[in-house]
Amino acid sequence: MSIKLEEVTYTYSPGTVYEIHALDHVNLEIGQGDFVGVIGHTGSGKSTMIQHLNGLVKPTSGRVLYNDEDIWADGYDLRSLRFHVGLVFQYPEHQLFETDVLKDVCFGPKNEGLDAEACKARAIEALEHVGFPKELYDKSPFELSGGQKRRVAIAGVLAMNPDVLVLDEPTAGLDPQGRDEILDQIAYLHKTRGISIVLVSHSMEDIAKYVDRLVVMNAGKKAYDAAPKEVFAHYKELETMGLAAPQMTYIMHTLKEHGMDVDVTATTVEEAKASILQALGR
Numbered sequence: 121m122s123i124k125l126e127e128v129t130y131t132y133s134p135g136t137v138y139e140i141h142a143l144d145h146v147n148l149e150i151g152q153g154d155f156v157g158v159i160g161h162t163g164s165g166k167s168t169m170i171q172h173l174n175g176l177v178k179p180t181s182g183r184v185l186y187n188d189e190d191i192w193a194d195g196y197d198l199r200s201l202r203f204h205v206g207l208v209f210q211y212p213e214h215q216l217f218e219t220d221v222l223k224d225v226c227f228g229p230k231n232e233g234l235d236a237e238a239c240k241a242r243a244i245e246a247l248e249h250v251g252f253p254k255e256l257y258d259k260s261p262f263e264l265s266g267g268q269k270r271r272v273a274i275a276g277v278l279a280m281n282p283d284v285l286v287l288d289e290p291t292a293g294l295d296p297q298g299r300d301e302i303l304d305q306i307a308y309l310h311k312t313r314g315i316s317i318v319l320v321s322h323s324m325e326d327i328a329k330y331v332d333r334l335v336v337m338n339a340g341k342k343a344y345d346a347a348p349k350e351v352f353a354h355y356k357e358l359e360t361m362g363l364a365a366p367q368m369t370y371i372m373h374t375l376k377e378h379g380m381d382v383d384v385t386a387t388t389v390e391e392a393k394a395s396i397l398q399a400l401g402r
Contacts, residue, residue: 128182144340160337161362174205206282213269216261228280246278267298328387
């Protein structure tokens with residue numbers, strides 16, 4: 121499985137005074153089992169870019185390929201693509217509408233043409249994978265907490281058995297505990313299902329902890345595409361884009377500047393702790 125953007129440009133309101141180049145000749149490839157983070161300042165093009173991944177937006181120029189097939193070629197089945205590439209929008213709980221949780225999660229498989237029994241089996245499996253409690257399956261989605269609604273919304277996409285799960289700020293508006301629980305479940309899904317994950321987030325700490333690869337968008341262009349440690353080594357350049365590296369990056373660089381032999385590439389608390397203890401000879 122692979123998704124490729126080849127020289128993708130997207131322009132809002134072309135030919136008018138409101139013309140904006142949201143994407144400018146972007147090249148990107150998402151492979152099988154990748155866990156990719158996407159960051160960028162507001163207006164950087166990151167949300168526009170991910171909407172190209174399952175054909176919600178058509179590029180002004182360039183190509184989008186799924187398994188080497190141009191998704192905008194004549195006769196291509198875009199509806200089928202959206203079962204393979206699932207997109208979870210920011211605040212996805214606003215899209216919940218059924219009378220109970222199980223029916224809501226069954227909606228996607230039902231649209232795929234599965235029978236009632238198969239839909240229910242898919243829904244239950246998806247709800248289990250996001251850690252949703254069984255005793256709440258018959259509850260109205262509107263009676264749930266924010267974190268529970270978010271899990272139901274993600275389960276609704278998972279029930280379609282996508283090869284790729286694209287999440288746009290999946291923890292927006294949640295408290296710290298809810299945020300950690302959702303991200304831990306996403307990491308668990310990546311590990312157990314082997315699906316590709318594309319995670320858009322504004323939190324550098326979250327990105328540093330979970331993803332294997334980081335794409336930085338700036339003014340419609342791809343500024344960096346590398347392992348998080350490699351990207352955060354350019355923390356001064358990130359600052360010019362209105363971004364910041366994880367707090368640990370700054371702490372470790374400050375310790376280094378004061379003569380402590382620490383690993384400046386440490387980005388998580390655990391990595392920083394191990395490096396500091398080693399520098400202290402403990």
